[in-house]
Amino acid sequence: MTAPTTVAAPRSRNRGSGSARRVRGALLGLIVPSLLLGAWQLSSVTGTFSAVQLPPPGAVAAAGAELLERGELGVHLGISTQRVLLGFAAGAALGLTAGAVLGLSRTADALLGPTIGAVRAVPSLAWVPLLILWIGINEDSKVTLILIGAFFPVFTTVSLALRHVDRNLVEAGRAFGLTGFRLLTTVQLPAIIPAVFSGLRLALAQSWLFLVAAELIAASMGLGWLLSDSQNNGRVDRIFLAIVLLALLGKTTDALLGLAQRWAVRRWA
Amino acid sequence: MTAVLASSTPTDPRRRPPLEVSFSRLGRSFGTSSDRRVVLRDVTVDIRPGEVLAILGTSGCGKSTLLRAAAGLDTPDAGSVLIDGTEVRGIDERCAVAFQxxxxxxxxxxxxxxxxxxxxxxxxxxxxxxxxxxxxxxxxxxxxxxxxxxxxxxxxxxxxxxxxxxxxPGVLLLDEPFGALDALTRLKMQDLLLEIHAAQPTTVLLVTHDVDEALQLADRILVLGSSGDGPGSTVKDLIPVPGARPRDRSSRELAELRRHLLTLLGVAAH
Structure with a gap:
């Protein structure tokens, strides 16, 4: 910790232009997607690709509208989001717990570290046959697969960050009688909040990845199922629809988590 | 002991009275058995309840190690620390620490x-x-x-x-608490410490490398350093500081003591 010398927080100086800068940043970020959309539309108009290879944006939107009208799109979106959120929440909670235990205890790290490392090395899809065999083709097996995907980023970042918490702060906490769980929640966990959120955002991205893996293989609804079903029926417009929706959902959930991160970093750092 | 200390009565009934601290043949080494470095050896000193003891020594002589042993942040490998007659084992509720x-x-x-x-x-x-x-x-x-x-x-x-x-705290442990401050702030903090000590009497162990700070604040000054032919630091001198606080920083008596302390620390007093 460096000795602070200024009385005013330097951050407050820029607050006035902060929101304007954010709007400008958001607009800048929209340029490339707009260009891509324009190029997409242009290529379908000029006939560079056939409509089967690359359906025009309008066709994809129409496919979406049709599914929405039939009430199917809402179901797919709802169930996929639900699976991701459940798996992500459970995986993140377990990752945080295991990361705290292994990050704080050398013994636990020596005992469990190699095993967890080996499990982490197993490619995600290798779990699918086992999960289907043990749990069956149902919600639980899909959420479990997503849980596995969300667990490791949180676990890894938390356990590593806890080793590097400012030793002086930890010692000060100990000197004032804080031990174990109270030391963790008072000193160590707040100190690694930025790292926790990095892990959570990685975990959320992994969750969407594992969702599609789970739904591609064994599902009767959800965006992953929509992908595989559309592949079987040759509905390229719906494949595009699913991909665009996955991109939008993934980006939206990540942005929400990013907002929470910004708040938390301001609160705890 | 200062008069103001003796006359002040604790307002808080739960407040701990100042406690006695005794280091008894305390020793501490660091490193593995092949590469062992003795830091403290055979440190024995009794600090009276309510006393302000300055622990003075050159950098790396084990001042902080001695303080950390009293706080229970470090465990000596020989001897013991007694607070109010009971041995310090682990973080001690009766102590409070302020770090550098x-x-x-x-x-x-x-x-x-x-x-x-x-x-x-x-x-x-x-x-x-x-x-x-x-x-x-x-x-x-x-x-x-x-x-x-x-x-x-x-x-x-x-x-x-x-x-x-x-x-x-019954014992207040200060590990060079003013060492990182600018000279003017340091003087103000020293006065503040004296005020606090008068308002809330407690035994104070103050680690410092600043001879003037020790002269200004302490009832007695413990000089740590190598002595005799053994390795590591031990008690080189234990000197009572004359005069009631706040002391005149330029008094003749203190000037002589300062010269003596600087010589003990291996610095030419000119």
Missing amino acids: EPRLLPWHTLQANVAIGLPKSSSASAGKAKVAELLKLVGLDRFAKHRPREVSGGMAQRASLARALART
Whole structure:
């Protein structure tokens, strides 16, 4: 910790232009997607690709509208989001717990570290046959697969960050009688909040990845199922629809988590 | 002992009285058996309840190690530390430490940081009142809601002192608490420490490398350093400082003592 010398927080100086800068940043970020959309539309108009290879944006939107009208799109979106959120929440909670235990205890790290490392090395899809065999083709097996995907980023970042918490702060906490769980929640966990959120955002991205893996293989609804079903029926417009929706959902959930991160970093750092 | 200390009566009935500290043949080495470095050897000294003892020595002589042994942050490998007659084992409830750096939690307000020092047994309302009282005592009542990074180094160090005092310690352990401050702030902090000691009498162990600070604050000065033919540091001298506090920084008596101390520390006094 460096000795602070200024009385005013330097951050407050820029607050006035902060929101304007954010709007400008958001607009800048929209340029490339707009260009891509324009190029997409242009290529379908000029006939560079056939409509089967690359359906025009309008066709994809129409496919979406049709599914929405039939009430199917809402179901797919709802169930996929639900699976991701459940798996992500459970995986993140377990990752945080295991990361705290292994990050704080050398013994636990020596005992469990190699095993967890080996499990982490197993490619995600290798779990699918086992999960289907043990749990069956149902919600639980899909959420479990997503849980596995969300667990490791949180676990890894938390356990590593806890080793590097400012030793002086930890010692000060100990000197004032804080031990174990109270030391963790008072000193160590707040100190690694930025790292926790990095892990959570990685975990959320992994969750969407594992969702599609789970739904591609064994599902009767959800965006992953929509992908595989559309592949079987040759509905390229719906494949595009699913991909665009996955991109939008993934980006939206990540942005929400990013907002929470910004708040938390301001609160705890 | 100063007159003001003797006349002040504790206002808080739960306040711990000043406690006696005894180091008894204390030794501490670091490193593995093949590469062992003795830091402290055979340190024996008794500190009276309410006394301010300055621990003076060159850099790396084991001053902080001695203090950490009293706090229970470090375990000596020979001898023992007794506080009020019972041996220190692990973090000791009766002690409170202020470090060279403020070591405040950056995500808490000064108020919340001071509250971390409160003993576990204290009730919420009593704790709140105590924190407010301490912040006032160290002159930070207007900055209670500020974060550590929003205040100066001297103010952060005062908050750190208040956090230590929140423990109502029988023994206050100060590890070069003013070492990182500028000269002017340091003098002010020394006066503040004397005020606090008068208001809330407690035994104080003050590690410092500043001879003048020791002369200004201490009842006795313990000089640590190598002595005889053994390795590591031990008690080189234990000198009572004459005169009641606050002392005249330019008095003749202190000048002679300063020369003696500097010679002990291996510095030419010119």
